[in-house]
Amino acid sequence: MSTMAHSGRRVEVPTMSVTDVTSTVTELTAEQGHQLFDHAARTELGVSGEEFLRRLNAQDVPDDWPRDAISRLEILLPFAR
Amino acid sequence: MPGATPPAAVQAFIEPLKDAISCVGIAHITLSQGARKAVGKTHSWTLNDGSSPMRLSGGLSFHAGMRFEIQDRGQSEGRERYRVSTREYIYSVTKRSRKIWEAHWHPLALNSPIDIPHYHIGGTVLTEDGVYLARAHIPSPRVSIEQFVRFMIEQIGVAPHRDDWSEQLERTESLFREHSSW
Numbered sequence A: 001m002s003t004m005a006h007s008g009r010r011v012e013v014p015t016m017s018v019t020d021v022t023s024t025v026t027e028l029t030a031e032q033g034h035q036l037f038d039h040a041a042r043t044e045l046g047v048s049g050e051e052f053l054r055r056l057n058a059q060d061v062p063d064d065w066p067r068d069a070i071s072r073l074e075i076l077l078p079f080a081r
Numbered sequence B: 001m002p003g004a005t006p007p008a009a010v011q012a013f014i015e016p017l018k019d020a021i022s023c024v025g026i027a028h029i030t031l032s033q034g035a036r037k038a039v040g041k042t043h044s045w046t047l048n049d050g051s052s053p054m055r056l057s058g059g060l061s062f063h064a065g066m067r068f069e070i071q072d073r074g075q076s077e078g079r080e081r082y083r084v085s086t087r088e089y090i091y092s093v094t095k096r097s098r099k100i101w102e103a104h105w106h107p108l109a110l111n112s113p114i115d116i117p118h119y120h121i122g123g124t125v126l127t128e129d130g131v132y133l134a135r136a137h138i139p140s141p142r143v144s145i146e147q148f149v150r151f152m153i154e155q156i157g158v159a160p161h162r163d164d165w166s167e168q169l170e171r172t173e174s175l176f177r178e179h180s181s182w
Helices: A030-047 A049-057 A067-075 B006-021 B077-081 B128-135 B145-156 B165-179
Strands: A002-006 A009-013 A024-027 B028-031 B042-047 B058-071 B082-095 B098-105 B118-120
Touching: A002 B082, A002 B145, A009 B082, A009 B098, A024 B006, A030 A049, A049 A067, A067 B006, A067 B098, B006 B028, B006 B058, B006 B082, B006 B145, B028 B077, B058 B145, B082 B145, B098 B145
Parallel strands: A024 B028
Antiparallel strands: A002 A009, B028 B042, B042 B058, B058 B082, B082 B098, B098 B118
8 A cells, every 4th residue: 555645634545556457367278288298298308198197007107207297297297087 | 366367366376476576677477377276186376387486686597486276165264265285396596507495396307206395505605514404404484485585685685677566565464374285
């Protein structure tokens, strides 16, 4: 809040809030979600999303896959549904 | 975060996250399909496309994502019938792709036995004697995204994207504390 003069009195007026108009929230379609997941798997590990899922579900994850990358991909699993 | 409908609950959950992240840049949050309405399923949000981090000042990058679930608490809850609960989170700040600090909680992960919230400290900030910590899971309290964003601004010098960042983080953090179940 700030104050301004009004008819000789100080009155409180709301301070203008800062609105970030360029930030976005986007919900993907199933197809877009699959593409996102596949792209992320290729970027993180150099394998397709399908290959990552197959290895993960078979508990056959190679030792040389970075754990952090696997964790980041697991967070994205709902995109692969 | 509660709401009268699933979309309202998701909006009440996502908007404060977006506002918090916007303190360090333009936040593009991407939701998995059905994330605004499918009750009882696990959904995700991620920054950008899930593999492109948000660019920060000073050559730093920020990656964040969560898995969450919409819960139906019953008609008797009225306008707070639906609630969104976080199931997992990962926040990470890196410099030239090298890890500085990460806060993780991923109890649903199939590939990790670590189900408590923890930190990872990147080798890039450690001396040679401390390299063992690079793969360590350091126990931590639950970390809110607001705490992580505040850390980036106050402790590692990320330039804020808006003048009122501190008040903004305080506002959204208090909402989180109000509705957090643990």
